[in-house]
Amino acid sequence: MEHGAFGDQSNATFSLTEEDHTLANAVRFTLNQDPRVTFCGYSIPHPSDARVNIRVQTTGDPAREVLKDACQDLMLMCQHVRSTFDKAVADFKTSERGQAMNIDSEE
Amino acid sequence: MESLSYQRFPKVKIGELKDDYAKLEFRDTDASMANALRRVMIAEVPTIAIDLVEIDVNSSVLNDEFIAHRLDGQCEYCSVEFHLRVKCTGDQTLDVTSKDLISSDHSVVPVDFADPAAYDSSDQQRGVIIVKLCRGQELRLRAIARKGIGKDNAKWSPAATVTFMYEPEIHISEDLMETLTLAQKEAFVDSSPTKVFDLDHATGQVLVVDPEAYTYDDEVLKLAEAMGKPGLIEIYGGEDIFIFTVE
Numbered sequence: 009m010e011h012g013a014f015g016d017q018s019n020a021t022f023s024l025t026e027e028d029h030t031l032a033n034a035v036r037f038t039l040n041q042d043p044r045v046t047f048c049g050y051s052i053p054h055p056s057d058a059r060v061n062i063r064v065q066t067t068g069d070p071a072r073e074v075l076k077d078a079c080q081d082l083m084l085m086c087q088h089v090r091s092t093f094d095k096a097v098a099d100f101k102t103s104e105r106g107q108a109m110n111i112d113s114e115e
Numbered sequence: 116m117e118s119l120s121y122q123r124f125p126k127v128k129i130g131e132l133k134d135d136y137a138k139l140e141f142r143d144t145d146a147s148m149a150n151a152l153r154r155v156m157i158a159e160v161p162t163i164a165i166d167l168v169e170i171d172v173n174s175s176v177l178n179d180e181f182i183a184h185r186l187d188g189q190c191e192y193c194s195v196e197f198h199l200r201v202k203c204t205g206d207q208t209l210d211v212t213s214k215d216l217i218s219s220d221h222s223v224v225p226v227d228f229a230d231p232a233a234y235d236s237s238d239q240q241r242g243v244i245i246v247k248l249c250r251g252q253e254l255r256l257r258a259i260a261r262k263g264i265g266k267d268n269a270k271w272s273p274a275a276t277v278t279f280m281y282e283p284e285i286h287i288s289e290d291l292m293e294t295l296t297l298a299q300k301e302a303f304v305d306s307s308p309t310k311v312f313d314l315d316h317a318t319g320q321v322l323v324v325d326p327e328a329y330t331y332d333d334e335v336l337k338l339a340e341a342m343g344k345p346g347l348i349e350i351y352g353g354e355d356i357f358i359f360t361v362e
Contacts, residue, residue, distance in 0.1 A: 030154040037147040041123075085124060085148070092127045093139075100129040 020071035022062045028052070032060040038078040038085070044069050130358075135275075139359040140282070149357040153277045156361065158265040162273045163195065163223060165260045172255040175211075175246045185245050186258055195223045197258040203248035211254055213243040223260070275362040282356040283329045285311070286349045292321055299342060306338045 024032070032050040039048040039062075047065040064071040125144035131137060141149060168183040175182070196219040203209040213225040225243075248254065265272030295303070297314075300321050304312045312335070313324040329350070339348055 028154075030151050030159070033147040034151040037145050088124045089127065089152075092125070096127045096129045096139075097132065100132055104132075 017070040017072075018068055019065040020063075022064065022072075022075060024060045024062065026058045027060045028058060029060075032062060034082055035062060035075075035078055038082045039064060039074070041081070042074060042078060043067075044074055135362060137359075137361045139361070141279075141357045141359065143355055144357065145355065146357075149279050149359070153279055153359070156274050156277045157272055160273050161262050161264050162271050163260050163262050164268075164270040165197070165258045166194075166263070167259040167261075168256055169258070170254075170256040172253050174252045175248050175254050176252075177246050182246055182254070182256070186256075194259050194261045195219060197225075197260060198256075199258070200255045201248065202253040203250055206250060209248045211245045211248060213245065215245075216258070277359065277361050279357045279359045281354065282358050284351045285323050285329070286351075287321060287323065288348065295342070303335065303338060303342075306334045308332060308334060311335075 029052070032052075036048055036050050039045050044066045045064065046067055048063060050060055050062045052060055062075070064075055066074050123143045125148065126142040128140040128142070129137070130140060141152075165186045168186050170179045170182065173179055173182065177185075197216045198219070199211070199216050201209065201211045201215055216225050218225075246254065263271035265274075292300070300314055304314045304321060307329075309325075309329065311323065311325055311329045313322050314320075315322055335348055336350065
């Protein structure tokens with residue numbers, strides 16, 4: 009859900025349901041990495057509601073595009089972490105001479 | 116087309132890896148990513164836990180709800196049925212453990228985190244104890260385990276604890292260190308409650324042995340100031356290096 013002024017596409021507040029700090033803080037961090045963003049932040053209107061408001065203000069690009077790009081960047085980063093982790097585990101196992109190990113709590 | 120973002124890609128290094136314990140190091144990332152990872156590990160990794168218990172016969176000393184609670188946690192694709200049928204016929208007290216839970220699907224079995232090295236004889240590796248029965252007592256029940264996530268109910272959380280800390284960067288000023296006597300150096304090494312420093316007696320050098328053991332107490336800094344040498348040691352919390360401990 010996007011709340012924003014009709015004419016001005018570059019500033020908007022996005023309300024995401026069924027989300028909490030887990031996603032919101034990570035998205036906020038990725039948004040901050042984008043040079044098009046002048047301001048970004050998130051808030052949780054009430055802790056009992058699973059809802060997060062993310063505010064994005066940009067240098068001119070539509071805010072929803074910038075948010076979508078930030079989410080894509082976040083996905084890329086997570087995929088990178090996953091493959092780096094898998095590789096690190098494989099290296100660790102071969103260096104431990106292949107002792108049989110199970111990963112229960114992963115990443 | 117997205118414009119260039121100042122995104123950094125994190126690096127992962129594994130310190131220790133066991134069945135139920137892992138220590139990892141994340142570099143070039145931010146506290147928000149580390150925290151998101153921690154939150155997902157606790158609340159959003161799906162596991163299977165017992166959700167429904169139907170008790171047929173229970174003549175043990177614990178009441179039904181108590182046993183159901185100790186087990187806790189329909190569609191055939193997301194649930195597995197377990198049966199438990201135990202009767203004590205001998206004179207000894209019989210331990211009913213998680214190993215007595217018989218699964219309808221052989222690929223799903225109760226988790227057993229017993230450390231094999233800690234047990235002397237094989238009859239001690241019996242899994243988690245649910246209830247103890249004495250002569251004549253019987254327990255018969257059917258339990259259904261379902262897949263879920265920790266957010267719903269803590270029984271579905273796969274992790275016991277997940278913690279992360281910043282890795283400190285410790286700089287020892289060699290020049291100032293040289294002006295200390297051996298006794299002062301030893302006092303310095305001993306002042307830290309965890310074993311972070313060590314004194315190499317051969318060369319008289321104070322070395323950093325284990326930066327990860329540093330608990331951000333300021334004992335060593337206070338001692339340095341008390342000795343009148345405030346620049347002796349400098350410790351920064353590394354802002355983009357995180358050590359994860361997962362159990």
